[in-house]
Amino acid sequence: MAEFLSPLVTIDVVILTLREGHLQVLLMRRGAEPFAGSWALPGGYIHPEEDADLDAAARRVLHAKTGVRTPFMEQLQAFGDGQRDPRGWTATFAYFALVASDAMVLKEGANAEEVAWWQIKGKQVETPLAFDHARIVAAAVSRLRSKVEYTSLPAHLLPPKFTLPDLQKVYEQILGRQMDKSAFRKRMAEAAFLEPVTGEKRPASNRPAQLYRIKRGRGTIFFDRTI
């Protein structure tokens, strides 16, 4: 078999959060060519010495940009072709992360010129993105919307402790429709991925809601039925 030059490969991470009731994605302004000055997904090269595997490389990128270490992250999809980068045939391992927006207030303020949250409108952001990053963002949003229907994934958009009404609002915001409280709570109860944080309640001028957290060791839960 003939030898072929291996294409240049990178890691890119679509970091999504919910801020002010809207889905937002973390973007960085590029300093170097190609696409200098354009907004792009945080990403970089694999560091073979440092990164045990692809997931570790993505975690390193996430931590470098957000300071967050253990949010929800999974491989989204690989994208590779001869057009996405003017330098030639390249490929990227795209990852998909969900973070609680208040978990990273500091980082954002520190470098506001270069890193920013952009609101998702539909499946896009209202600025042209470098490379094929618009397509990658769209794929991530599709994945989120689809998985929200039948998984516990939105819990990762909230801080470690949250109430069931909080969680329901997240589902409603992402799906864009109201849900029945009773049915929602039944579904969460039978999915059994939450545990009450006893003794702690959220202060309010009305009946306070029970706080919950995700049970340790629980990955994303798949519901039997759509939510």
Add this chain to the structure above:
Amino acid sequence: MAEFLSPLVTIDVVILTLREGHLQVLLMRRGAEPFAGSWALPGGYIHPEEDADLDAAARRVLHAKTGVRTPFMEQLQAFGDGQRDPRGWTATFAYFALVASDAMVLKEGANAEEVAWWQIKGKQVETPLAFDHARIVAAAVSRLRSKVEYTSLPAHLLPPKFTLPDLQKVYEQILGRQMDKSAFRKRMAEAAFLEPVTGEKRPASNRPAQLYRIKRGRGTIFFDRTI
């Protein structure tokens, strides 16, 4: 940012079929080091001149090994780390294909020493595989089993024209449980991804079943509920 050597990347395809009532995977015996003599997934390098994108590269690999051009294929997952290949940090774009076993009788006979179907037991094959290919096969089988529960995917394991009883048998074989005929047919009808091939019936010594084919332009259909 420092420059890093891009890791070596390859394409590997998990080609699954149903033969003699068992799920089987196409493997090749490696001629070259590393792992010379071991069984491995069909795969290869990206050919930047030839392959428009990753999917095209995977399709080229599939066609080269099976002679089949348009089966079901989708990206499975990327795998990359410093251990899977003794030569160093490498990554592979793993694809996942389903073919009708009778669509490729010729190819198999032509080179029986080097290419063979191996039966899947559990999620494995009963021989050690090169690289981390055992893990990739397991991931493909998991994906198939999970998607079978709520998609039209098993239809791609059958020849272009097939009957509903045929299709039900495929679901039953993969899931390992019997299904109710009436419920199954209702589900297929409402999913609306099949169309009858009028005038053609399968000969038998009893009432012949209606032949169907997958409607053109239909990708994989996701059912509202699990099957």
Add this chain to the structure above:
DNA sequence: AAAATAGTGTCTCTGAGACATTATGCG
């Protein structure tokens, strides 16, 4: 007509969704 399998109809009972009611905190 018998055999064998394809294909459809019916009945029941679960469980999801809509809605109502009760609970619990604060002022």
Add this chain to the structure above:
DNA sequence: CGCATAATGTCTCAGAGACACTATTTT
């Protein structure tokens, strides 16, 4: 006590599954 929201209970109706029945071909 009134208000606001949390949390739970109740009722109804659709639909999934179990099973029975009818249809269509060959021998």
